[in-house]
Amino acid sequence: MKRILFILPVVGFAVLLGVFFAGLGRDPRALPSAFVGKPLPAFQAPPVREGDAGLSNTDFQRGEPVLLNVFASWCGPCRVEHPVLMRLRAQGVAIHGLDWKEDAAAGAKWLVDNGDPYIRVGSDPTGRTGIEFGVAGVPETFVIDRHGKVRYRHVGAVTSDVWETKLRPLMEELRSEP
Amino acid sequence: MRRVLPLAPAFALLALLLLASPAAAVNPDEQLPDPAQEARAVELSRELRCVVCQNQSIDDSDAALARDLRIILRERIAAGDTDKQAIDHIVARYGSFVQLRPPVRGDTLALWFGPLGVLVLGGVGAYLYIRSRTPAAAAALTAAEEAEAAELLKTDKAD
Structure with a gap:
């Protein structure tokens, strides 16, 4: 009994050390969205591409899971994920885009120059639309289920690895949901 | 008198420096015209974490998103929100992580x-x-021990 009491602080210290060590590998920016399990708030973003309808929250009730990619032409990591998004679109993954904090013209030029992976894409020059559902920066990618509810938020670029290990399994799971 | 005066500007400067309040990132164009509402906004924005810099409040942070949130907070206050409603408005979008004082x-x-x-x-x-x-209460000495102790004390004195 006595011996256990003496070992206890050492064990406690070891546990704390483990907790802190595990914490080292975590990205402090990868916060869960406050909207997980909830539908996106009502919004209506004007078009980026001239002559189309832009993006609204009702565009997410498509009967299939959709990715909502928040991007900007001024954002470095967006350049990294863009080819991945293009590939996903070619594979038939539904992706909507929100062009955050820049003029629609800059977003339109970006899509012309680099390719356009989006079904619908809205412009958010002030950033207010994104702020309505908790966007903290670009790129961010939300996984929206077939009923229009937010299920996951990925902060940072969607790399092939992120797609294979996180987003694809989730999308497939959501596809088989009733 | 004339010898002291040269230091006066230095003291005046020191006094002004001591009076200065710590700098916040709030720009004049963000401030509300009503000083009471502005004071509330500053108070509340010190309670909210900037999600970009994470260890600064939105009052301190120069991040563009912090500025947006300061402006939104002020809009809510100007629209007549209570402190709690204004905070809840931000928390509903960014989660309770943004509360520097967790509920x-x-x-x-x-x-x-x-x-x-x-x-x-x-x-x-x-x-x-x-x-x-704490040691258990010392047992009383036996008669033999008593005698031995007395002997030792005696020889001590004799030295």
């Missing part, structure tokens, strides 16, 4: 009361340890 909830109990628990645990441990170290 007491089921999942924050360990955060709020963990240290107290550790203190109580340590206190109980220390109490038990100290009690176990």
Whole structure:
């Protein structure tokens, strides 16, 4: 009994050390969205591409899971994920885009120059639309289920690895949901 | 008198520096015209974490998103929100992570009361340890020991 009491602080210290060590590998920016399990708030973003309808929250009730990619032409990591998004679109993954904090013209030029992976894409020059559902920066990618509810938020670029290990399994799971 | 005066500007400058309040990132164009509302906005924005810099409040942070949130907070206050409504408006979008003072909830109990628990645990441990170290009351000396002690004391004195 006595011996256990003496070992206890050492064990406690070891546990704390483990907790802190595990914490080292975590990205402090990868916060869960406050909207997980909830539908996106009502919004209506004007078009980026001239002559189309832009993006609204009702565009997410498509009967299939959709990715909502928040991007900007001024954002470095967006350049990294863009080819991945293009590939996903070619594979038939539904992706909507929100062009955050820049003029629609800059977003339109970006899509012309680099390719356009989006079904619908809205412009958010002030950033207010994104702020309505908790966007903290670009790129961010939300996984929206077939009923229009937010299920996951990925902060940072969607790399092939992120797609294979996180987003694809989730999308497939959501596809088989009733 | 004339010898003291040259230092006066330095003292005046020091006095002004002491009066200065710590700089916030709030730009004049963000401020509300009503000083009472502006004071409330500053108070509330010190309570909200900037999600970009994370260890600064939106009042301190120069991040563009912090500026947006300061403006939104002021819009809510100008629209007549209570302090709680204004804070809740931001929390609804960014989660309770943005509250620099986390609310007491089921999942924050360990955060709020963990240290107290550790203190109580340590206190109980220390109490038990100290009690176990206090020697039991010394037994009375036997007659033989008494005699031996008296002998030793006597020789001590003789030295």
